[in-house]
Amino acid sequence: MDDRPAAATAASDRLARGPAGDRLADYARMLRRAGAIADDAGERAFATVPRHRFLTRFRHQRWHEMPCDGPVPEEILDAVYGDNPLAFKIDEDSGQLVSATTRPSLLARILGALELSPGMRVLEIGAGIGYNAALIQAVTGAEVVSLDVQPDVIADAEEALRRCGVDGVVTVVGDGYDGHPARGPYDRILASCGIRGVPPAWVEQLAPGGFVLAPFAHGGAHPLVRFRLERGRLRATGVGPWTDFMLAGGALYQPFLGAHPARFAAGPFPEPTLSRQAVAPMTGEDYGDLWFFLAARSTRVTQAHVGGIDPADGTAALLAEDAASAAVVQSCGAVHATGPDAAALADDLADLCAAWSACGRPAIGDWSAPMTRRPLPDGPLLVPDGWSVPAQRGGRRAAS
Template identity: 35%
Template sequence: MTRHTEERAEQLRAGLADGLEASGQLTDPTWRKVFETVPRHPFVPEFWTLAGEGPRRVTSADPDWLDLVYTDDALATQLTDRVATSSSTAPGLMLAMLQALDVADGHRVLEIATGTGYNAALLSERLGSHQVVTVEVDPVLARLADSRLRRSGYTPLVHAGDGREGYPGRAPYDRLIATCGFSTVPAAWLEQVRPAGLIVCPLGWGTVRLVVADDGRAEGRFLPAPSHFMTVRDAGTTGTPAHPGRPEATSGRLTGLDLAAVAEDEAFRFVLSLVAPDTAFAFERAEDGSVTAVELWAADGAWARTEDGKARQAGPRLLWDAVEAAHELYVEHDRPGRERFGVTVTDQGQRTWLDTPARPVPVAAKTA
């Protein structure tokens, strides 16, 4: 890496920090100093941009590599069957989550999903490497991250394993942060985070901030900003449910729900991610851009497709029923933002609620 490149990277880091601060995303001066100190480019020597007609591979030999690294964008860093299975999170979202983590000197942090190692580097710069443990399911990615961290001067404990199990060897932790998507918070985490500790975790299409209580229960609300993370997965898989094709519908009926309300309202799709967890969905459009069909499917075999005012469903959950119930809840409560929703987690399970724990949000029911 030439001196000119390093100087250019330093300028770009400062410029990105200026932009994030001006937009209100970067509010903590301590994190600003960390953000300006830790370079991102050593952790993403190559990546893929996913906009446009298809993935475009970018390497350090490309003239726009460094400029793309220091934009407020997520960068796909691993593709499996042309599906992105690891990435470097957009800096603005990363900072929002780190600031919500509310770390202090002396805190021990467990990170779930090491990815490139950049986020672990930020935590190590802030707290000291000896205070950071990071877990990555993909052993190849874990080795790469560990190597890049060490070359950058950071030595957190990098463990190749299933982040859903945490890392009990260094527990208890004061803070836990996850950078891959979940539908439920693993019970093992509640055992490994000390009382009054915090968990910041992507859940559905949002990020929840939970406080662990003395009795092991964890409860808290969602952050207001959108977040879209790759789903937690086993090594060698994509984490995305396979499309079932077009199964024979076991339920068919008319629906009056406007498809555009499902496809184009991002805030509603967050609600949908809560009531129909572990579900993928796709939209079909006419030449004029109007939505002509909505299709949903899940790993458990549930499937639904709606077009021409008619809904068809199959499998163990009635997904379109869940869509309609979610939209009714959404409209009835004045289209609530993420911050009005919360989650309570115990060793017995998880419950999502609106405004207060006394108002649970129903999830898609299984068919008889």
């Protein structure tokens, strides 16, 4: 017996038709084997919502145009149904990336972290290409409200949803800071862009037992964090993985006293004047855990480039107070420092790495923080008031 919601079943069966049906099934199995998809509902969603039909043009190694009619070239299907983020919007004046799809394995983990059930109503902040909203709707069978401040983004998402026959997504042009109270309350609110704080309007629009899930600014990147009311106060809990989303604009990304420096706001810095091993080499997941720890312990942690070292190996940096010096720790465990305060910064960063090991290498999911309301020029935000790890959760990983 099929236990999917009736609306989701009909939509999914309709979406699955077409020449890419086998690709979709293989794609979903690939994500589940990799551990990104954790349940049958998620696998069904990825196996039935055709990612390629949400795109008309994208860049992966080069620009690709999606054919309006006829078969889709294998090269395009290879790119779309690999684990690839795909750029689809570039600023014509600057040539800078404006919008890109989320890597499918990360999107699958986000879908799982939403803990969706049939009938749940979801508000998505940041519409993208409409694909994520379609996946959510395939799981819940209920209305999904997808909101974006850019009218052209909403127009493109609307067209993609129509093209794919998705009926249960309502698209809205509006400022994400305000949410969308007209169709609330919501069981889940998902931000699909990096934010620096939670606006009070989102909390007010949550249904009882609901929560916000967002890529949250921390140390110059955006690990996934869940926000839930506990005894009348919003509390943040780390979820992971470590991510680096496009940034929200306006009031959702206001700076405030005590916030970490924006990513790459300082530098690039000259080549290191000293390098030394500070911690044992790490996996990517462990490196994200270390980075979260560093940012929880110091407001001077962000992302920075130092000349002569490969940023692909990590860009977690500790800056001097005047931002004239920087020390970077990479996944190989080495610390590289440069600038007038290089030696002192290298010592400080090595000490923080040692403290992470001594604490039992706490993971992102071990951290939580009460949220406090900050009055800010563009509107108040709820921001963390001191991250901590409960004693009973520390030390669950072996020290290096």
